Amino acid sequence: MSVVEVPAGSPFGRENLPYGVFSVAGGDPRVGVRLGDTVVDLSVLLGATGDDAVFAAASLNPFLAQGPARWAQVRERVTALVGGDLPDAALHPVRDVALHLPFEVADYVDFYASEHHASNLGRLFRPDAEPLMPNWKHLPVGYHGRAGTVVVSGTDVVRPCGQRKAPDEAAPTYGPSRRLDIEAELGFVVGVGSPLGGRIGVDEFDQHVFGAVLVNDWSARDIQAWEYVPLGPHLGKSFATSVSPWVVPLAALQAARVPLPGQDPPPLEYLRGSEDWGLDVDLVVEWNGEQVARPPYKEMYWSPAQMLAHLTVNGASARTGDLFASGTISGPERHQRGAFIELTWGGREPVTVKGEERTFLLDGDEVTISATASGPDGTRIGFGEVTGRITPAR
Structure with a gap:
């Protein structure tokens, strides 16, 4: 003993x-x-x-x-x-x-819950339009991902291939992604599902969700930019999503709960609840061992309880092992941006990594995302790390 x-x-x-x-x-x-x-x-x-x-x-x-x-x-x-x-x-x-991999992933849905991230990408992708689409402040926007490509931390990520078309190119070409990126996220693991045709209310969140993991939703921005209109992300996202090996139970995150930053206009009734599920979680992004960003989860506009309520409001069932993620976590400051497309402003403002100016990921690069949350009596709750290394396209 x-x-x-x-x-x-x-x-x-x-x-x-x-x-x-x-x-x-x-x-x-x-x-x-x-x-x-x-x-x-x-x-x-x-x-x-x-x-x-x-x-x-x-x-x-x-x-x-x-x-x-x-x-x-x-x-x-x-x-x-x-x-x-x-x-x-x-x-x-x-x-x-x-x-x-700590759980068998039943379904995977990725949201887009950071107003800072969504606004930044809107300015980059649609510079002559309003940054946020008209629906963004009325519902948690998301896409359905690929459960079979969710992998545990430490699994290499093969550079994806697909169609890409740069603004100065007359036609698309096929080949390896030239703008490979990360998305630093928090993911939530469903323990108890719901029947087809049923719904999970905002205040039923902790009766269904067991805990949280770190997520890196690897993103091929050039493939994504060419394919996402009109139906949204597909091959630019579906090649790999990495998760941390430790699932932090919601019971360990009670001291980290904080109010949401504020929602204006007020959401529709099915997205309103009596409990706050904002979370004070601090993330750190390291690129080849060098810290480049510190995204704050407490800045997120939509809560995970609202994400789950929206996911099931049409009667879609939830299942044990479902994973839904927050989307990129970003704050108002440059060093708080949780994706390299934001951090380098579309590649126009490089960051220095190990003495070199960098924009998007090169083969051999390694990214590690770690996080801690507020715990009881001044302690910190650790999520561990989610790490992935880029290997050449096949």
Whole structure:
């Protein structure tokens, strides 16, 4: 038996306890929580029989499907147990484990919830028109992504190919993307779904959503710009979306909840709720190891509760393992922009990375997005990292 020592200031203390799926030395994947620099194997700590058999699974989905009362019960048990002696067989240093995609992605929807990001892209793509489209402040705009290309942090991203047409070209050409970009986002994982034809209300958010992950929605801006009118993103987005391996439960984010910045005009009734689900989460974007941006999630116009309500208002079902993401997180200042197309203003204002002027991603580049949120009593809640490296087109 051993006591896990949590380093002072660690964002993975008992107030966090994010869930992930891990394996050791080629063994079977199973569910664990992170405590400091240790992964605690829940299939050993809690056993793997009865309701607890879900912790021997290779994804979080069976546990997610058990619902909010069960999530709360397990969190209470684990929080109490990790404060004392733990069986050595349950403990593994983070450096010694392989981390897997933590949940099976059922569906993936990406929103466009930052007014700063949407306004910046409007100015770039439509310089002679209003930055925001007429519908933007009335509903959370989004697109349906590709669940099968959601990958865990550390997975290489192959440069996508497709049609692209620069403004000075008479016709489109086919080839590798020349304007490959990132989008720093927060994603939300559905635990309990809803029936086809049903709806999830704004104030039912925490009865359906289990937790949050970091998301990098890789974007081929040249492919996107040529294809997105009139039906929106397709090949410019669907080639890869990276997520962090740790799912931070909503229960760990209660101290991070803040009011939304303000919505004018007031949204329609189905998008109104009595609970605030703005979140004080600070992201950091590193390009080849150099910090280039610090996007603030608390600046987001639409809340995740409103996103889920809008996603299901037409009767579309939600399912265990659904992932919906915020869209690029950006603030009012240049250093708060969560996409390189904004940060470099369409490539016209390069940033310096490792002494070189850069605009979009080159082969071999690596991007890491990390984040922490406000926790209880001045602590910080860590999300870990989502990292991806660009490899040449095939």
